[in-house]
Amino acid sequence: MTANGNKPKFAMYWAASCGGCEIAVLNIHEKILDVDANFDVVFWPVAMDAKYKDVEAMEDGSILLTLFNGGIRNEENEHLAKLLRRKTKILVAFGSCACEGCIPGLANLCPVGEIVQTAFNTISTDNPHGIYPRTSYDVPEGELHIPKLAPILRPLDQVVDVDYYMPGCPPESHQIAAVVDLVIKVVRGEAELPPKGCVIGVGDSTVCDECPRARNVKSITEFKRIQDVAPVDPTLCLLEQGIPCNGPATRSGCNARCPNVGAQCIGCYGPAEGVLDYGARLISAFASVIDAKEPEEIERILDGIPDPVGQVYRFNLAGSLLKANMDAWRVKAG
Amino acid sequence: MTERIGVYVCHCGTNIAGVVDVAEVSRWAGEHLAGQGVVVSRDYKFMCSSLGQELIQKDIKELGLTRVVVAACSPHLHEKTFRNACASADLNPYLCELVSIREQDSWVHTDKSAATDKAKAIISGGVARVAHHEALEPLRVPIHPATLIVGGGIAGIQAALEIADAGYRVYLVEREPSIGGHMAQFDKTFPTLDCSACILTPKMVDAGNHPNITLLTWSEVVKVDGYVGNFAVTINKKARYVNEELCTGCGICWEKCPWKVTDEVFEAGLGKRKVIYVPFPQAVPKYPVIDAENCAYFLKGTCKACEKFCPTDAIDFTQKDEQITVEVGNIILATGYDLFDVRRIPQYGYGRLPNVYTSLEFERLSNAAGPTGGNIVLRDGKTVPKTVGIVHCVGSRDQNYNPYCSVICCMQSLKFAHLVHERTGAEVYNFYIDMRTPFKDYEEFYQRLLAEGTHFVRGKVAEITDFARTPEEEGRMIIQVEDTLIGKQRRIPVDMVILSAGLEPRQDAKEVGKLFGLACGTAGWFIERHPKLDPVATMTEGIFIAGCAQGPKDIPASVAQGAGAAARVLGKIQQKEISLEPVRASINEQQCSGCRICNGLCPFNAILFHEDRMVSEVNPALCQGCGTCVAACPAGAISGTGFSNEQILSQIEGLLLVNVNGKTTEAVPA
C-alpha cells in the first residue's frame, strides 16, 4: 500500500469485537482495490503495522473516514475511540458491536468480577494457581500495564460522537461496497453525504420485508427452538411455526439471509428506523402473537423462550434503554 | 425550543388551592420550565369560568402561544371546555393539554408539600408532552339514515316506532316468531292493572304495518361489520317453512296440525301449542312457523297435514335459512332479560312440589288467553287454592345467586296478590325482605293490597316443604320463614306458592355483546356509557341499549329508554355526519414489512393487509384508537395520533423531572 499525501486518509480500528467486521471489509473482493486506489490507509492495525503515537501525532481532523468496529470495554478502547474521534472527520460505528454492543454487550448481564471469575476459573480453564490478571505489574524491564476493564461495555456513541452507523454482524459485503462507493463519490464531488447520525448501508424496513416466506395472521400456542421443530416448513413464516424469529423487528438490508436459508433471524442488523429500544419491540411482537388468555397458559407458552434477554437483546443489550443488568451497576454502587 | 407554551394553574376555589400551593407551582413552572418552551405561567381562581378561558385566549393572541397546558381537574370533565377555548382563539384545539391536579392530587393527598411537588411533576409531564402534540382535525364520517333494532320487546317496539314515525327506515330483528317480548305474556300490568294485551297489541300492529319498519322475526344477527354511521349487518332469517308472500294467517294449518308440544317459551311450559304455530293469537306478524324439531314430516317424512289444508299453498318444506345484509348507521339493542332459574334454589321445591309456580307461569295461569283461561287453579287443573304464598326476591339480592335487586319483583308480587285475592278470595301471604315501591302510584298500590287484607311477612323464606309436622299441615306445602318483625320462626301451610324469580341477563348476552363490540358488567347486563347521565348510549359509538338489556326495570322505564335511545339515534341521523376523536392509528407503508403481527390484534378488524404490496393499512373509520397495534408493531411502523411515542416518552421524562422528595432528579448510580 503506497502512501500518497494527496489521497484522503482512511483508518479502521478494532475494539471489543470478534474481528468478523475486518474480515467482512476484506471480503468485498475487488472493491478493496478501490479503497486502496482512492484512500491513503493510515491506520488499520489488523492489516498494517501502526503505532498509536503516529496517530496521536496527526493533525486533528486529518483522517477523512474511520470505520470503528467493536464496543468500548476497557481503557484502551476508550482512549482510541476518543483519539480517533479527534483525528477523524467521518467516524462510522461499523458493525453491530460499535453500533449497539452486540454479543460482547451481553456481558453487561454480569458484574466485571464475575466475568473475570468465569474467564479465569471455570472447570474448563486450566489455571491451577488461581492466577488473575492485574492492571499493573513490575518486571525487571519496568512496570507493565494492561488496560482496566470498564464495568460495562458501551457502544461507541455512548463514549464519543458518532457520524454514521453501519449495523450488521458483520455488515454484509454488498452494503459495505455500496458505502465505499458512496464515500468515493462524495470525495469526487459526485454525491452528497447523508445527514449526520444516519444509519447507512441498510434497508428502510425490517427483515420480513425481504423475507420470501409466506405469512398469515399469526397466533401461536407454543414457542419452540428451531431444532425442536421437525420438519421446518421451508416456505412458511418461521414465527408462525412457533420459532421466535427476530426478523419482524430487525432492520432490513441483509436480504433476509437467515430465514432464506432456513434459520430464524437473530437480529444482527439492529432496530428499525426510529425505534428507541429493540428488545421492547420484540417483547411486544412475541407477546402479540400468543393465543391465550389465562395467565397460566400464557406463562406456559412463554416458557418456550427460555432466555428472553438473549432472545430479544442478543445484539442490542448495551445499546438498549437500560443498557445493562442491575448487577453490573451494583458493582459500582456497593 | 420552538414552541411557545402557556401554563395555567387552577385554584378551583379551594379545591386545589387548599392543598397545593398554586402560586408556587405557577412560579416554578414559569422559571424551571422556561427551557422547555414555557413563556407564561399563571394561576387563577376558576380556570373553567369564562374569565379563566378568556385569560388563555388573550395570551394566545398577545403572546403567540402555540401550546397550552391547563392544570386543573380531570380531562374527563373539562378537556372539551379548554379545547374549545383554544379553538375560539384560533389555536388548534388538540394543541391543548389538560392535566389533573385535582382528582389526582389535591383531593387525594393531605401533605401539602408533597402535593405541591406532585403538581409540579404533573405539569412538567404535561409541558413535555404538549410540545409533541399535533394539530388535528376531528374525523368526519357520514351517517346512514337507517337503524337496526335487535329485540322486539316493548323497548324495541317503542324505539322502532319513534324512529319510523320520524321518517327513517328501521330493521327490527326478533328471534322469536312474533314481536311482543315478555309483556305479551302478561295479563295485567302494575300498578294500574291495565290489560297488557290492550296496551301492547296496538303498538305491535303499528310496528307490523309501518311502512318504515322492516320486521324480521324468527331472525338473528350473525355478523356486524363497520362502524358508527356505516354498519353492515348480516341477519340470518331462519326457515319458517311458510311462504310469507302467500300466507294469509287464516289459521287452518295450526288447526289441522295433529301434533301438540309443550310451549316452553310463550306459555312458560304451562300450556301446549301445535307444531306449526303462532305463539299467541295477536302475534305480529301473523304468519306461523313450523317447529322443525318436532314436526312429523321432518322427523318421519309423513304428515304434511298443514300443506294439504292450506288454502293458499303457503307451506314450503324446502325453505332454507336465508342470510340478508342491511346497511344501517346506528343500532339499538333491546334484547331484554331471562327469568332466573328457580331450580337453582332446591329448597324452594320447584319441580319437586307440583304447586310451586314461577312468576311467568303465574302470568300465564292468570291470563284470560292462557292455558286455564285465566282460572287460578292448581296443577290438577281444578282445585282452587285457599291459601297462596308469594315469595319475593327469589334469586335476587343474594350473594349465592344474583346480588342485585331485580326492581320489578315487589310490584309484580303485589300484582299477583291482588289477582289471587280478586279471583279466588284466597288468603294471601307475601314474604318480602324490603318492600320497594319507588315510582309513581306504586306505594298507593301497596296500600291497596294492605287494605285488601294481604298478609305481609317480613322475612326471606328459608324453605318450602311438603313434610307435615302437625295435622293442620297435612297435605299442604309449608313455608318456613322467620317473621323478623315478630322474631319467631313460622311455618305457614299453603296450597300454592308463587316464586317471584329475579330478572337475569340473557343467557347469550356475552356473545351478543361481543358481536356488537359491547361489554357486560359483572352482573352480565350491557354497560351503559354513564349510569346516570348516559344510560342508553354505550362505549361503542353508534350502538345504543334500551329496556331490560341494560338492567332490570319495569315497562314504563323500558318504554322511556326505548324512546330515549330513539331520540339519541335521531339526533345522530339529523347531524348527517359525525365527528370522531382523531385518536387513530396509521401505518407508514414504507416502514411496514408486512409481517402481519398487527393483523390479528385489532378487535374492530380495522387493520387490513394488502397481499399485493405486502403491507398493512389501518382503516381510520374502523379504528377506535386503542393503540394496541401501535405498541405491537415490531418495525415501529404504526403511529397513533394523540398518544404518540414521542408524547408519552417525553411525558415520562417530564414527570420524572421532579421526584417525590421534590428534588429535581438526575438518576445516577449511587
Added chain:
Amino acid sequence: MTAELSFSNEIINMMYATHGNPISLCLQCGTCSGTCPAVEFMDHTPRAIIGMIRENLKEEVLASNTYWTCASCYHCTVRCPAGIDIADMMYVLKRYSIWKRSYKEGLIGPDFAEAFVKMVVNSGKSYEPILATTYLPRFTAAQLVQEALTATGLVLKGKMPLLPKKIRRLKNFQRMVKRIIPLGEAS
C-alpha cells in the same frame, strides 16, 4: 389508637379463619333463623343476635342461650344471602363467653366443651363415659336415670368399651398443645 374495641369489632376480630365474616352486611332477612332447626330453643333468633352484636348489646348477647343452643349444622351458613358464616360466628360467641366466663346460668355447653378439650389434651382421644361423669352432676334426677339407662344399654350391646384409649406420643402431643395455649387454662 388505643381506643377500646367495640364488642362487634371484638367478635369480628375473633373470626380468624373466616376472616372476619361480613356481619355488617347482614340484611336482617331472617333466612338463618327461618332455617335453624334449634331456633325454638333459643331465646333470640340467630338474626336477632347478629343485629344485637352490630349494635354492641354485649350484655344481652352474652346472657342469651342462643349461641350455646346452636348445633353447628351450618344450614344457615350455606343459605345466608349475605355470605355470612353464622355457625362460625356462634362458635366465636362460645369462645368469647368462655374467655370472659360470662354466659347464661345453667348452661351445660361451656363446661362440656372444656371437659371435652381437657380429656382430649389428657389422652389424645375422646371417650364418652369419662365425659359423662363431668356433666352428670348437673342433670336432674330423671335425666340421670335416663342417661344411666342409655349408657348401660350401650355397654350391654357391646358398643361402649370400658376403658379409654390413649395415643402413643402423648407427651409430644401435649407439648404441641402447649404451644397453642399455655396449658394452665385448658387442663
Added chain:
Amino acid sequence: MKQYAYYPGCSLESLAKDYQLSALEVSRALGLEMREIEDWNCCGATAYFPVDELLAYTLVARNLAIAEKTGLTDFVAPCSACFKNAYYTNAYLKKDPDLADHVNFALEEDNLHIAGIMNVRHLIEVILEDVGLEEIRKRIAHPLKGLRIAPYYGCQILRPRKDHEEVENPRYFEDLLSAIGAEPLEYASKTRCCGASLIITNRKAALEMVRILLKEAIDRGADVIATTCPMCNVNLQVYQSQVNREFGTEYSIPVMYFTQLMGMALGIASHRLGVAREPVPKAREAVTA
C-alpha cells in the same frame, strides 16, 4: 388396589364399632385398601371450636400431617364430623399461610409438618367416585329389593361446602341405595340437623330434632333410616326411647350405616358387618328373599 390414608376417628373405636367393621369389610370387598394412619388423635368433633379455634385446627392438622407422611394422596374419614373438620382445616391452611405457620410451629413438637396436600374425602364419596355405581351394581349379590330406606345425609357431610354441586338437594345417597336394589324415599328432612352435638348440652332441643327426623321417616313408610355418620346414627337410634318418653310417641325404626346395608347387599355375613345385634327384620328378609 387403590390405597387410602384411613382416619377412623374416636367413635369408630367405641360407640360405632359396627360402622368400623362394615366400612372396612365393604371397602375390602370393593377393592379399596384403607390403611389406618398411625397414632392419630381425636378430631374434636364440634367441641374444640368453642374453646380455641387455633387449637382446633392444630389437633386436626396433626392427623393430616401424619397422613401426609404416608405418601398417600387421599385422607378418608367415615365420620362426617371428622370429615368436615379435616376438610376445612385442610382448606383453610392452604388458603391462609399465616394460619399454617402458626399450626406448623406447634406441630414441630411432634416432628410433623403440614403442607395441605391431602385430598380430604368422606368414605361414601370414595365409594361413589372411585368405585362407581356401575361397578357396585355389578357386585351386588343380594339386592335389597323392596326395602324402603330413608337416606339421611345429616349436616357435616354437606356443609358448609358451598361448592358442592347440590348442598340443598343432594341425590348421591339415593343413587347408591338404588344401586344396591333398595328403594330410597323422598326424605325432605334428609339434610336437616339431627342435633347430635346438643344431645348432652341441650337434651330437650336435641330430642325435638330427633323426633322430627323419625317422624318423617316413619310417616313416609321407611323400613330403615340409613346414615353416613356415627354421630347421627347413635343419636337417631339410641335416643328413640327417650323421644318416646318425652313426646309420648311409639317410634321404633332401625337405623343403619350405609356400609352395613351395602355389605348385606354385597353378600357379606351380617355378623361381620356388626348387624347381628340389630333388629332389622325387613332388611334381613330382603337379603334372604
Added chain:
Amino acid sequence: MTDQFEPTIIGFTCNWCSYRAADMAGTARMKYSPNVRLIRLMCSGRLDPTFVFKAFAGGADAVLITGCHPGDCHYVEQNYKALRRYLLLKRVLAQMGIEPQRIKLLWASAAEGAIFAAEINKYVEEVRALGPLHWGKSGNGSKPIVPDEAKESRTEVPA
C-alpha cells in the same frame, strides 16, 4: 418522614376504567400516597414496553400498569394483550436484575376508586420495602467508569 425512602412510581392507566377509578378516588376524596404519577393511555393495550424501560432508565423506582378487568375492556379484549406483554416483559426485567415487584399490573374498573387507592398505598409500601432502584444513567456519557479494584487481581502473577 425525611429519612424514609420515598419511591417514585410511574403509573399507566387506561382512559376508560382505571383512569376513571382514579377520578372516582379523587371525587370521593379517598387519600393515598403521593408517590405515583399517572399517565393516561387510551387502553392498557397501548402500553409499549419501551415506556417501562424509559421510566426505569429515567429514575422511576417502579411502574404500575392498570387497565379494565379481563372481560370488561372498552376495546373488547385489548387488556389481555397487555397481560401477555406484561408477563414477557416481567421475565426480561427479572433477567436484568429488576425485582419482579417493581412492575405491577392491576385491574381496576371505573367503579373501583377505593380499590385503586388502597392498591396504590399497598404498592408504595411494597416498593418502599425494596428500596431505591437507582438505575444508572451515566452509561450515556463519556464519564470514565473505573473498574472495581477490590475485585481485581486477587492472586499475583508469578514472575
